[in-house]
Amino acid sequence: MNILGIMLSAIIVDNFVLSKIMGICPFMGVSSKVKPAVGMGAAVTFVMALASVITHLLYTMLLEPFGITYLRTVAFILVIASLVQLVEIVIKRVSATLYEALGVYLPLITTNCAVLGVTILNIDNKYSIIEALVSGIGGALGFALALILLAAIRERQETADIPAAMRGKPIALITAGLMSLAFLGFSGMLK
Numbered sequence: 001m002n003i004l005g006i007m008l009s010a011i012i013v014d015n016f017v018l019s020k021i022m023g024i025c026p027f028m029g030v031s032s033k034v035k036p037a038v039g040m041g042a043a044v045t046f047v048m049a050l051a052s053v054i055t056h057l058l059y060t061m062l063l064e065p066f067g068i069t070y071l072r073t074v075a076f077i078l079v080i081a082s083l084v085q086l087v088e089i090v091i092k093r094v095s096a097t098l099y100e101a102l103g104v105y106l107p108l109i110t111t112n113c114a115v116l117g118v119t120i121l122n123i124d125n126k127y128s129i130i131e132a133l134v135s136g137i138g139g140a141l142g143f144a145l146a147l148i149l150l151a152a153i154r155e156r157q158e159t160a161d162i163p164a165a166m167r168g169k170p171i172a173l174i175t176a177g178l179m180s181l182a183f184l185g186f187s188g189m190l191k
Helices: 003-013 024-029 034-063 069-094 096-105 113-124 129-157 169-184
Strands: none
Touching: 003 129, 024 096, 024 129, 024 169, 034 069, 034 096, 034 113, 034 129, 069 096, 069 113, 113 129, 129 169
């Protein structure tokens, strides 16, 4: 698959949140307002891109040559956790309001299965380092796209006449489900 195909597939066809159902916790938790959603999308993009490259190098230069590929998941989680700590420190110093808005969801990037998922899929798909980087960026942009779309819709829902029993999380889950159905319409588009 070419670079453009990998990118489009990661963003739209194989969207981690809406097609693979990964990363739901921050997706639902940070999607009530657009500004924190954009911040989380940027943080996840940085972490996924770097994690894709670092884990690819770690796997091909250390784990595979020494025959310790069974340590892949543990090693990848350590890399992701380190990157998240770096992002958390930077966001805290650069934008205290964004840091407060993201709250507990920022450290949860460490356990965001979408980040771990992209690193493992890069290895399983035998991507080169460039393809792994493109896959990581595309996966993160797809995550950000889904997050920002849901946040924009939820902001509009605040002023809509929604029955009391459906306000908040129920309508957000229904909206996310409808978005997922829309994105699943792209499945099979790229091979």
